[in-house]
Amino acid sequence: MSLLLPEQLPILPLYDKVLLPSIVTNFVLSDTEANHLIKHDLIVCIPLKKKNNNSNSRGDGINTITSATAITAADALNDDLSRLYHFGCTAEILKVDQSLPGTTVLHVQGLCRSRILDIIYEGACFEAVLKHYFFTEEDEQENEEDQDEFTLSNDNKNKNDGLAYQATQFRILCKEYITRMQEFSVSDVILLQLTKSMSRQPLSSIISLLFCLTESTTLNDKLRALETVHFQKLLELGNQVVSCHLQCLRKSTEMQQTLEQTLDKHRREFYLRHQFHSIERNQNNHSFVLPQQSTRLSTGKNNRYNITFKNINNNAIDIIAPSNEDDEELADLVNQLNKANLPPYAKSVVIRDLKRLRKLMPSTPESGILRSYLELVAALPWQQQQQESTSIGNPHADVSIAVAQKHLDADHYGLEQVKRRILEYLSVIKVKKDLSPPILCLVGPPGVGKTTLARSIATALNRKFYRMSLGSIRDEAEIRGHRRTYVAAMPGLLINGMRKCGVKNPVILLDEIDKMVQNSHQGDPAAALLEVLDPSQNSTFMDHFLNIPFDLSQVLFIATANSMDTISGPLLDRMEVVHLSGYTTDEKIHIARSYLWPKQLEAHGLSKMGIELSDSALLYVIEHYTQESGVRNLDRNIASLCRYKCKEYADMTEKTSKPKKIQHHLQMSSPSPNLTLSSNLKSNIDVDDIHTILGAPRFEFDMVDGEESLPGVVFGLAYAQGGLGGILPIEVNQMPGRGRLTLTGSLGDVLKESAYIAISWIKSNAYVLGLTTSRKEELLSDMDLHIHMPNGALPKEGPSAGITMVMAIVSLLSGKPVPKTTAMTGEITLRGQIRAIGGVKEKVISAHRAGVERILLPVTNQRDILQDVPENIRQSIKFVYCKSLWDAVEACFDYDGLNTMKCSTRYASHL
Ligand SMILES: Nc1ncnc2c1ncn2[C@@H]1O[C@H](COP(=O)(O)OP(=O)(O)OP(=O)(O)O)[C@@H](O)[C@H]1O
Numbered sequence: 048m049s050l051l052l053p054e055q056l057p058i059l060p061l062y063d064k065v066l067l068p069s070i071v072t073n074f075v076l077s078d079t080e081a082n083h084l085i086k087h088d089l090i091v092c093i094p095l096k097k098k099n100n101n102s103n104s105r106g107d108g109i110n111t112i113t114s115a116t117a118i119t120a121a122d123a124l125n126d127d128l129s130r131l132y133h134f135g136c137t138a139e140i141l142k143v144d145q146s147l148p149g150t151t152v153l154h155v156q157g158l159c160r161s162r163i164l165d166i167i168y169e170g171a172c173f174e175a176v177l178k179h180y181f182f183t184e185e186d187e188q189e190n191e192e193d194q195d196e197f198t199l200s201n202d203n204k205n206k207n208d209g210l211a212y213q214a215t216q217f218r219i220l221c222k223e224y225i226t227r228m229q230e231f232s233v234s235d236v237i238l239l240q241l242t243k244s245m246s247r248q249p250l251s252s253i254i255s256l257l258f259c260l261t262e263s264t265t266l267n268d269k270l271r272a273l274e275t276v277h278f279q280k281l282l283e284l285g286n287q288v289v290s291c292h293l294q295c296l297r298k299s300t301e302m303q304q305t306l307e308q309t310l311d312k313h314r315r316e317f318y319l320r321h322q323f324h325s326i327e328r329n330q331n332n333h334s335f336v337l338p339q340q341s342t343r344l345s346t347g348k349n350n351r352y353n354i355t356f357k358n359i360n361n362n363a364i365d366i367i368a369p370s371n372e373d374d375e376e377l378a379d380l381v382n383q384l385n386k387a388n389l390p391p392y393a394k395s396v397v398i399r400d401l402k403r404l405r406k407l408m409p410s411t412p413e414s415g416i417l418r419s420y421l422e423l424v425a426a427l428p429w430q431q432q433q434q435e436s437t438s439i440g441n442p443h444a445d446v447s448i449a450v451a452q453k454h455l456d457a458d459h460y461g462l463e464q465v466k467r468r469i470l471e472y473l474s475v476i477k478v479k480k481d482l483s484p485p486i487l488c489l490v491g492p493p494g495v496g497k498t499t500l501a502r503s504i505a506t507a508l509n510r511k512f513y514r515m516s517l518g519s520i521r522d523e524a525e526i527r528g529h530r531r532t533y534v535a536a537m538p539g540l541l542i543n544g545m546r547k548c549g550v551k552n553p554v555i556l557l558d559e560i561d562k563m564v565q566n567s568h569q570g571d572p573a574a575a576l577l578e579v580l581d582p583s584q585n586s587t588f589m590d591h592f593l594n595i596p597f598d599l600s601q602v603l604f605i606a607t608a609n610s611m612d613t614i615s616g617p618l619l620d621r622m623e624v625v626h627l628s629g630y631t632t633d634e635k636i637h638i639a640r641s642y643l644w645p646k647q648l649e650a651h652g653l654s655k656m657g658i659e660l661s662d663s664a665l666l667y668v669i670e671h672y673t674q675e676s677g678v679r680n681l682d683r684n685i686a687s688l689c690r691y692k693c694k695e696y697a698d699m700t701e702k703t704s705k706p707k708k709i710q711h712h713l714q715m716s717s718p719s720p721n722l723t724l725s726s727n728l729k730s731n732i733d734v735d736d737i738h739t740i741l742g743a744p745r746f747e748f749d750m751v752d753g754e755e756s757l758p759g760v761v762f763g764l765a766y767a768q769g770g771l772g773g774i775l776p777i778e779v780n781q782m783p784g785r786g787r788l789t790l791t792g793s794l795g796d797v798l799k800e801s802a803y804i805a806i807s808w809i810k811s812n813a814y815v816l817g818l819t820t821s822r823k824e825e826l827l828s829d830m831d832l833h834i835h836m837p838n839g840a841l842p843k844e845g846p847s848a849g850i851t852m853v854m855a856i857v858s859l860l861s862g863k864p865v866p867k868t869t870a871m872t873g874e875i876t877l878r879g880q881i882r883a884i885g886g887v888k889e890k891v892i893s894a895h896r897a898g899v900e901r902i903l904l905p906v907t908n909q910r911d912i913l914q915d916v917p918e919n920i921r922q923s924i925k926f927v928y929c930k931s932l933w934d935a936v937e938a939c940f941d942y943d944g945l946n947t948m949k950c951s952t953r954y955a956s957h958l
Pocket residue numbers: 458459460461462491492493494495496497498499500607608609638642643677678679682
């Protein structure tokens with residue numbers, strides 16, 4: 048056959064590729080490269096050795112050029128010729144495809160191995176002089192009959208070197224190789240070709256195919272296959288390469304198995320658990336039914352199966368079954384769940400979740416969430432406990448009103464009306480034996496004892512107390528909890544509170560309910576509270592995290608707020624508001640004497656030292672170091688006094704005691720009751736000491752004493768947020784101009800409007816007021832007015848200064864001063880009516896402190912004076928109740944001093 052092939056053929060050098068006999072493939076060349084080749088039917092494809100070939104003679108390492116390129120005359124100038132491998136593959140050109148411009152695709156089939164004897168330059172291109180090698184049929188002869196039965200047993204060892212043995216071994220290895228490759232899901236096309244060739248093709252072709260198709264065969268192996276001209280040697284090489292591949296495959300299968308074994312420890316546990324549950328299910332199908340309270344046979348870890356009994360009464364599963372597969376923590380959890388006395392609807396959810404938890408791998412985040420969820424369920428008070436409070440919530444128990452009153456009185460001075468309202472509320476509960484009366488909402492300035500009152504109620508009822516601060520809550524989820532699908536989901540404040548209390552009937556204080564942010568983009572927390580505060584709905588309160596209805600109907604809710612303005616309407620509607628106003632100075636003195644001073648002495652270990660705080664010193668502290676409606680700052684200042692005395696005492700003992708004794712004192716947490724004060728320690732705190740202890744006074748109270756009664760200056764009464772009242776002078780001045788009005792002193796819109804109303808009313812009644820000489824004369828046509836309220840940096844707002852503005856302007860224009868001991872407050876209308884205002888108590892109390900003797904008030908505020916203002920203040924101040932501005936004018940000015948103003952005429956002007 049070699050004779051039939053020409054011994055001189057054009058060369059197609061191959062970069063990074065080796066063509067083997069029997070293989071059909073294609074090479075992409077440029078048209079110029081292919082031109083001289085396509086004139087021939089046969090070519091020789093010779094691999095190129097690596098450029099710096101210093102490795103071995105076989106040409107290890109071929110340059111990584113991917114396409115095949117023909118050697119042209121120009122190429123010949125290069126060193127490519129020297130890099131040609133000494134063997135090539137003679138190939139037949141099957142097809143030439145030049146459909147793509149500039150590109151020629153040569154479809155070729157390898158025919159035989161050819162040794163390169165010489166390279167010659169022939170007709171503008173290089174050609175190789177070759178010697179061809181073929182494998183004859185005899186070469187490839189093998190014992191076909193024994194092939195299938197042939198095994199690699201010891202009996203056949205004598206054949207080890209034989210061709211048949213090599214061939215059979217190759218076939219066996221090839222089959223294993225194909226099977227293993229199938230396991231690794233290698234492309235089916237390759238395996239199909241290999242499988243087909245196994246039965247039909249001669250072995251040399253199979254070897255070629257194997258070398259070309261398997262990606263793991265190196266270029267080196269392919270070059271070795273190309274130069275091997277003895278069939279048996281080729282077979283040996285084939286066996287070697289396949290064995291090597293197989294070894295790799297076996298190794299990776301082994302690794303995979305080991306990896307799976309390690310990874311599958313948990314999966315195996317899962318299978319076992321699953322298996323166990325199905326056995327358990329079978330057992331449960333045959334569960335015993337007992338007529339009485341159900342019991343579990345045993346929870347011991349040695350039990351093969353746990354048998355669950357069903358309660359015949361409610362047909363619900365009464366006890367959650369533990370499992371032998373449970374770890375210690377999970378067994379504990381199941382135990383707690385069983386003790387939690389869950390209602391049937393909660394139990395079914397828990398059983399389902401417990402099953403899910405057991406199927407999950409403990410390391411997964413979902414398992415953690417589920418576990419904490421079940422822990423929450425176990426910790427919640429689902430049923431009334433025996434040891435829980437014996438008062439409200441338990442219909443057989445009684446609330447002792449006398450005890451409640453004792454507690455309230457013991458903790459709080461005064462607040463008579465508030466205490467009375469609380470006792471009424473508790474009486475309703477006692478009589479009705481449930482908690483349906485509306486929820487109490489204590490509204491008042493800071494530090495007046497709202498929180499402590501709620502705490503006293505809880506103590507009086509012998510219930511647990513939980514304070515829930517709602518200040519700045521803007522997310523509905525904080526009340527209702529997050530759904531469990533969210534990462535780091537948590538139950539809401541209420542369920543958390545119930546968990547902390549551990550009882551079904553605590554007193555929960557919804558503190559600062561007015562500070563809750565309404566209608567934020569994260570939902571409306573106030574809306575979530577509606578359900579909680581509605582007695583008809585809160586028995587099935589739904590927390591998103593818990594996702595099981597929870598009964599809050601036994602909880603006694605009390606809310607506190609500083610102002611009602613910011614509480615949402617529907618929420619306010621569900622509550623009964625109890626107002627707490629600020630304390631008078633007298634009340635503060637009482638509170639300080641009877642509660643705060645003894646409390647702080649006790650807290651500083653000075654209760655047995657006989658330290659006294661004089662009344663004048665206490666009053667000085669209240670007036671010059673606090674400016675509040677409550678007593679929180681006063682409490683703090685009293686604590687400062689106690690600290691100072693402590694320091695004095697410590698210094699004194701250090702000076703007088705021997706070192707040993709000092710040591711002894713330092714070790715003591717509080718001074719010994721036996722220790723008496725040395726004569727050096729001053730036991731009385733006077734006004735003079737206050738400066739030394741508390742520093743310079745922080746507030747100077749505005750007193751009318753220091754003021755002058757001038758035309759155009761009138762005292763109004765102000766009420767600031769936080770329950771503080773005070774006197775506020777309004778100053779008016781006039782200047783030549785054209786009737787312009789200037790307003791200064793950080794006045795708000797409503798206050799400015801009051802000024803315009805005042806001017807309008809005065810202008811329209813100028814003649815009757817005696818400010819003009821005829822009805823037609825225009826007031827203020829040639830002058831400008833300037834109204835100012837001192838303390839300019841402090842923003843002021845509200846309608847209650849209307850009356851004061853009118854009187855101040857009239858006073859200026861008439862030249863008649865209003866006595867400085869007269870103050871006033873009231874909203875005005877354009878018709879001159881005076882309307883009710885708020886904060887009466889605080890305003891009156893502060894006016895009293897400032898030395899005011901007479902106050903003008905709207906007649907509709909009379910009941911506030913009678914109800915709220917302490918008797919001693921009522922006695923020392925004269926109240927003038929005004930229905931219209933004429934009453935106020937009458938009270939402020941001497942009528943005869945005005946032009947024509949007479950009592951009778953003022954009514955005429957109204958008509
Ligand atoms: N009438 C009172 N008798 C005795 N102590 C009082 C009285 N009123 C307030 N206190 C004391 O004042 C302090 C502050 O009271 P509390 O914290 O209850 O104020 P609050 O009204 O809840 O204030 P806030 O609105 O800022 O929460 C407490 O130590 C309390 O004991």
